[in-house]
Amino acid sequence: MSLRKLLLRLPGYLGASGPPRRLWRFPALGPVSSVGSGRERPSRSPAHWNQVVSEAEKIVGYPTSFMSLRCLLSDELSNIALQVRKLVGTQHPLLTTASGLVHDSRHNLQLRGLVVLLISKAAGPSSMNASCQNYDTVSGIYSCQRSLAEITELIHTALLVHRGIVNLNELQSSDGALKDMQFGNKIAILSGDFLLANACNGLALLQNTKVVELLASALMDLVQGVYHENSTSAKENHITEDIGISTWKEQTFLSHGALLAKSCQAAMELAKHDADVQDMAFQYGKHMAMSHKINSDLQPFIKEKTSDSVTFNLNSAPVVLHQEFLGRDLWMKQIGEAQEKGRLDYAKLELSVCLQLSLLLLETSLLLKDGGRWYFYHFRQNMAPMVRLSTILIFLTLSKWLA
Amino acid sequence: MASCRWPWRRCCSWRPAARSPGPASPGRAGPPGPPSAADAGAQMSYFNLVKSLTSAFPNRYSMSRFHHTTSAVCCCSKTQSGEKYTDPFKLGWRDLNGLYEDIRKELLISTTELKEMSEYYFDGKGKAFRPIIVVLMARACNIHHSNSRDVQASQRSIALIAEMIHTASLVHDDVIDDASSRRGKHTVNKIWGEKKAVLAGDLILSAASMALARIGNTTVISILTQVIEDLVRGEFLQLGSKENENERFAHYLEKTFKKTASLIANSCKAVSVLGCPDPVVHEIAYQYGKNVGIAFQLIDDVLDFTSCSDQMGKPTSADLKLGLATGPVLFACQQFPEMNAMIMRRFSLPGDVDRARQYVLQSDGVQQTTYLAQRYCHEAIREISKLRPSAERDALIQLSEIVLTRDK
Incomplete structure (x- = not known):
């Protein structure tokens, strides 16, 4: 069987019928079951992704919000808001980060916290340890796990803010006044540190x-x-x-996977689950984050091909894979040609990358799937939206390739 | 002269009634302690000081006479410290052999450049002032509690962590202030750029947090987490300035506590928690660290005016250039009200920095700040003297005197 045929059969495989499907009809899940169950395959549009995210938010009771009341009411935050306003009109990247936090059009902002909450709910309380039964739970999630989800978001956002520092000695005249950039840096460091300090504080309270x-x-x-x-x-x-690609995986794990993986593991630790469950959660978080990254890396290649001006990162997964497939020399030659022409030939790039990337996704999806199935048999029905979340993510990616 | 001192009294009597900042919550696990000692902020000592001053010397003449005598006291302690004890730094270093090697081991980083950046300040050339205080305090508490002659591994770890948190904040501060030299060498941001310097700071902080978690004591984690929060809040306080003259001094002392003293106070407290279960001892350790820490920073602010840059390893008048009004300036402003405008515009006009510097040197701002530092040191000594006598306790006493007389 050719790889392409295998991939074409993938949707059926991923949406495997059996116990999971039935569990999705669990009445408490409400709208989820009506969308996800039945014969038809889940829709592949981004709108569907948003829908699943908002359903997942309903399942966990209320979504995580790192802008907790304590945080919002602090003098420091209003100070930051005041200072950021002074930056309006400058070119400092902190503005982009800040507006990205406010206008979260892609529903990606609090994804990490949401996944931590979902996995907490899926795992439920540990059967072995009755001592933590007396903790508060809301919608089946311990309050300490909710704090953890918030901390995960805080750390992620802090680094997002710190990422947007500019090097003062590399400034171009088009970047505007040096003073503005200095000030922007100052505020970016302070607000990032403020978020980190809040995260540390929250962590200490978890005891x-x-x-x-x-x-x-x-x-x-x-x-x-x-x-x-x-x-x-x-x-x-x-x-x-x-x-x-192996180095790519290592580096992407550090930059995208580690936080979610370790937070998922920590959520299990808070509910006193044993090492096996903790490892499962770690693997789930890791692969979820990696798929998310692969999906976003793929976006420039699967957008409508009418526009030639799509930009993409030359260190994204498809390019790295392509390079590995072609060999370094040939790739450099292609790059050289592309630079002469002024653009890269996507068509050439695509075929080889398509196959390999699909393989990579397949590997990841199988891991996710395994994790999901394992939970189905050992835990509660709440795992369903998580598996769907990850499955849809893979669908989103693959279906566009195969279309 | 007296008329211009009265606002100070108002300022300080206002302060304790307000929400007491940092020091009021020294750590969640902390004991309530005696109300006046524990709950008073950094401002409280100053409040007491002014209160005692004004009650003991109710009229203007005795006030000025009192100020006159202070420099004599200062000289007195200078002559004592050289002879009476062995060098506290030597005593402390016995437990700190390999301090920097151990810190570098905590920074498990595979990337060469990132590792180099994070290790940049752990080159063994710093004073290691904080680790010294921490191990001395650890020994003093251990002897007080059980006559134990050992330092626990976890207590030594606190010394490492204190130095790491301090360094992480230095790296970030230097980016914030756009500083170009520290400890006689270029800052991280000048060598590697701001983007990477910020990451280096974050990395050191994360390594410190990991080391802290490995100690395995949730109380200690809470105590040192307070430091991280205080450091950030202190930086925010520095960003804003109070328009109200009376609030300015309280603001300055609160900032000083958060940016400098909190780390020393809370790491002293942490080693005392690890060494001894008695909350009274925890409070002594905390109060000692807090008072020495504030004195340390006050002297630092004085040195910014009196020392030359070769000695300090960083440029002087740095605070003025950053638009900051420190102790000497605030005191000088009492004598030269025309400085008010300069403080308000953060010394931003050309010539402001030089003029302000001249005003400060003409006034008795330096002297008064030194005197205030001295009061904090006396308070520190009073606290630490409650512990059972030991070579380490005496070294801590001596250390607080060295803080006053240091010239770099």
Whole structure:
């Protein structure tokens, strides 16, 4: 069977019937069952993604909000808001980050927190340890797990803000006044540090040293990942680094996977689940985040091909795979040709990358699927939206390829 | 002269009634402690000071006479400290062998450049003032509690963590202030750029948090988390300025506590928690660290005016250039009200920095700030003297005197 045929059969495989499908009809899930069940395959539009996200939010009771009341009422935050206003009209990247936080059009902003809440609910309380039964639960999620989801968002946002610092000695005259940029940097550092301090504070309140260590190491991974990202995107003369897909996976794990993986694991630790369950949660979080990243890396290639001006990162998964497939020399030659022509030939790039990337996704999806199935048999029905979330993510990606 | 001092008294009597900042919540696990000692902020000591001043010397003449005598007291402690004890730094270093190697081991980073950046300040050339206080305090508490002659591994870890948190905040502060030299070398941001420097700071902080978590004590985690929060809040306080002259001094002391003293106070408290279960001892350790920390920063602010840049390893009048009005300026402003306008515009007009510097040097601002630092040191000594005598306790006493007399 050719790979393409295999892939064409994938949707049926991923939406496997059996126990999971039935569990989706669980009445408490309400609207979810009506959309996801039945014979027809889930819709593949981005609108559907948003729908699943909002359904998932209903399931966890209320979504995580890192702008907790304490945070919102603090002097520091109103101070930040005041200072950011002064930046309006400058070119500082902090503005983009800030507006991205306010106008979250793609429903990606609090995805991490949402996944932590979902996995907390899916796992439920540990059967082995009755001592934590007396903790407060809202919609089946411990309050400490809700704090954890918030902390995850805080750390993610803090690094998002710190990522947008500009190097003062590299400024161009088009970037505007040096003073504005200095001021922007100052506010970006302070607000990022403020979010981190809040995260540390929240972690300390959880009173669990293992969780603190997990999240601190996630922060360390994230910082290293951001460093890699910055250093690869900064070098314009080196078009791509000669990295294989395995290095790509390592670096992407640091920059995108580690936080979610370790937060999911920590959520299990808070409910006193054993090491096996914690590892499952870790794997789920990791692969969920990786699929999310692969999906966004693919976007420039699967957009309508009418516009030639699509920009994409030369260190994104498809390019790295393509390079590995072609060999470094041939790839550099292609790049050289493309630079002469002024644009890259997507068509050439596509075929080889398509196949390999699909394989990569297949691998990831199988892992997700396995994780999901495991939960179905051992935990509660609440896992369903999670599996659907990840399945839809893969659908979104694959279906566009195969269309 | 007296008329211009009265506002100080108003300022300070206003302060304790307001929500007491940082020091009021030294750590969640902390004991309530005696109300006046525990709940008073950094401002409280100053409040007491002014109260005692005004009650003891109700008229203007005795006030000025009192100020006159202070420099004599200062000289006195200078002569004592050289002879009486062994060097506290030597005593502390016995437990800190390999401090920087151990810190570098905590920074498990695979990328060469990132590792180099994070290790940049852990080159063994710093004063290691904080780790020294922490290990001395650990030993003093251990001896007080059980006559134990050991330092626990976890207590030594606190010394490492304190230095790491301090360094992480330095790296970020230097980006915020756009500083170009520190400890006689270029800052991280000048060598590697702002983008990477911020990440280096975050990385050191995460390594410190991991080391902290590995100690495995949730109380200690809470205590040191308070420091991280205080550092950020202190930086925010520095960003804003109070228009009200009376609030300015309280604002300055609160900032000083949060940016400098909180780290010393809370790491002292953390080692005392690890070494001894008695909340009274925790409070002594905290109060000692807080008072020494504030004194340390007050002297730092004085040195910014009196020292030359070669000695400090960083440019002087740095605070004025950043638009900050520190202790000496605030005191000088009492004598030269024309400085008010300069403070309000954050010394932003050409020539402001030089003029302000001249005003400060003409006034008794430097002297008064030193005197205030001295009061904090006396308070620190009073606290630490409650512990059972030991070489380490005496070294801590001596250290607080060294803080006053240091010239770099």
